[in-house]
Amino acid sequence: MNDKLLEEIDWRLRVFDSLSFPTLILKPDKVILTANQVFLEKFGVELEKIAGKKCHEVFYGTLSCPNKVCPFPKVLAEKSGTSVMRRHTTRTGKRLYEDRVFSPILDEKGQVAYIMESVRDVTRQKNLELALKETEAFLEKVILGSPIAIVAADRYGHILLMNPSAEELFGYANAFAVRQITADQIYPPGVASSIMRQLKDGKGKLRSLKTTIINAQSEAIPVELTASIIYEDNEEVATVGIYTDLREKLAVENKLKETRAQLAQSEKMASLGQLAAGVAHEINNPLTGILFYATLKLETMTAEDPERSDVEAVIEDVKRCKEIVQNLLAYSRQSSPMKDIIHINAIVNQSLSLIRDPKMFRNVRIERQFSDEMMLVHVDKNQISQVIINLVMNAISAMDGTGVLTLHTYRDKEAGKAYLEVIDTGCGIAPENLTKIFDPFYTTKAPGEGTGLGLSTAYGLVKENKGNISVKQTSGEGTTFLLEFELYHASNGSEE
Template identity: 65%
Template sequence: MNEKIYDELDWRIRVFESLSFPTLILTPGKVILTANRVFLEKQHMVLDSIVGKTCSEVFYGSNGCRHRACPFIKVLENKKGESVLRRRPTRTGKVFWEERLFSPILDDNGDVIYVMESVRDVTRMKTLEIALKETEAFLEKIILNSPVAIVAADHYDNILLMNPAAESLFGYKNSEAARTLTMEQLYEPGVARRIMRQLRHDDGDGVGKLHGMHASIVNSWGETIPAEINASIIYEDDEEIAKVCLYTDLSDKIRIEKKLEEARVQLAQSEKMASIGQLAAGVAHEINNPLTSILFYSSLKIENLPLDDPEREELLAVVEDVNRCKGIVKSLLEYSRRSVPAKELIDVNTIIERSLTLIRDPKMFGKIKILRDFSDELLMIEVDKNQISQVLINLVINAIAAMDGDGQLTLCTRPDKQRNKVCLEVSDTGCGIRKEDLTKIFDPFFTTKELGKGTGLGLSTAYGLVKENNGNISVKHTGAGGTTFLLEFPTNLPISDAKDD
């Protein structure tokens, strides 16, 4: 039965008829020889109406081929199949895409006797391809324009991509990073491994995800930058193929937070000082008058006593203690800013030298070395030199006490041109100040010295005097290695580059 069919109908024709996409057979002169069933159905044509016509006549109603990219001639020349993709709008405005495949049919000599032209509707595939390309382009735009620094790396940690934000954060060019760098080079030693460990474990974020980790990154100049890191592993069929990390530079945030904290502490300190100052001023004022009269009458009494009178000794002790009390009262008044400073323009280095010579007992220094780290520039400030000398003496005496007779006292002066300030630092290599005492050291009568050894008025007086001279005093650093007190005074004068010798 089957054999009979094959005999009756050439199987080649059956194949041609069964092709599921529209197909034509053309002569080398582009004349249609035949068309398969699908072609006739799709084009709503009958075979007789197209056989013997050129394809241009059938499709465009004219003889010249309108389709410039038609590879028909090329097929004849090269005797090889060719294809062309065409975008065709429909009458309803919809667009569809067709692929035309031209296959040469050769004779026994290898010459092209016919060309088979098949038309395939590739609209769906092409639409998907266009959508994919658009999505890719959109994603690329997002990555390129993201203000967040994005770095992608392969499974072996080789960097694949750095977006422009990452380029400026890390200081590498994407082209350079993608060829030569690994993720490890973007961190301090050990950090990359820590990140990977956290990424691969479920620490609350889920395996393959890392949220808001704070770590330092290292840029191309070797500088470390605090950053927030978010990362995720990219999987394909459960296999790690890449990772992507997002970095946010925290430098500005940290700087602002630090400034805010400093301002908060300063405000709290000023408020505390203002209320203590008021109390101190009141007490000092009330005590000052009786002290003056005690001093007056005791001195008068001493003058009237014969030199060998035994009472003389006792009265001298009274005078000495009254003078000590007056000293305390003076300090309290200075702290509460009740004395008027006699300001003058003076070089800060000169004040330091003056203060050092004013320290009455040079033996106090013991084995302590004094280092002068003075600015070469002439740093002029407008202050009461006696008051600032008093401040420096108090700081130096405290430093000596903290070093217990051995260590190094450094006196440093420098300009802060950006803030128009002159800075003066007194550093020691002493015991440091305990963290819990830091908020109390400027309070009057706060002392850690033994009873009778310190009044606890040194720093509070210094605070009042510095404020009176429009300056600022703070602990710049303290720890087991010693303490640095920082004094800052405003200067409206341009800081000269050369110091007169």
């Protein structure tokens, strides 16, 4: 061998030895010809012990190959390289993943003379891949199982994902239906683009926004939205939104507001009631005195006395004052009710017959919409009559004597309530006055036409009878006052 040839062999062997992957050279019959240094070190074997052996004897210590698929026939037939992934467990129990690359080495006739097999340890990559898959599967479970509604859309607004909670909130039955919609369709007009603007202004984050969504049934639902833009390599790829349904929260808040308002109203009425009771008491005695002396004076006067009409005017006005005092006492619950068990329709009929001046009704059509269900209530019928009369008189003056007055009774058995609505086609009550109408002396009538005690008296009497009075609705078309009383049952008859 000449020097040149020796040199050639030397560097070729060095190249082989310096390959960074453990590598074998095999004959087509799988017999090992040689191995590089890295192979010997990595597998802890000596060349003499493995040369001449078949590869499976070295790798698996078996006489025949345990692998179902051997890449040798493929490499021999196609004369091109291939690779297979092998998983095996070391003697210490460590699981390894190897990517084995088989490359043919051809002879001068183009036939496969040898096969080079290099073993690449891809355990780390494989483990990372598995961990990633696991994390992905876990995240998917978290998103799908979350009670919070999550929606993701691509940068063009196409919905990519709606978890089951979101499908429920938005009312879409399945993923197919979801894929047909865009972000524009789940908000009122203009809201989707405004959210996008806010997201961009907030550097891709929107912490909390109270807004409205439109569900598949076209219903508007109040929600709280938290959203963010998802970037990949600084490029916007999707947006994700988390929605909290606010309906229940708002309903509770409204109920609370209503209860607070009711409480404030009843506190106001209670203190006004005390004041009214005090005033009524104080005034009643001097009034009795004035009436007594004025009547005495009148008796001593002749029919022609020029001052007689003055004294008569005094007596008339004092009587009016006493009536006011009487009403004030009713409002402040100073009189005790005499309760009967009576059908609510009967009280309405009695009240209407008690209105003394039929002229008032001349241009008013009265409609009785009475439910014929059993609606017994346990109340002082005279007091409730007075309430109904006050409401009817107010309705007639609101209609200026012309219109339709409807008296509608009905019950709600489950709630245990009987109801009477007094409905007029009158002028209505301005919203800013609604909180004042039950106050004593609040009136919009001209001086001398009304004292402003009708509704406050009614309020006091209704409360006295464990009922409720309210304005159910009012507008330029008319007003509905609602009276509620507990339905009487033999079983709760002894409630007092």
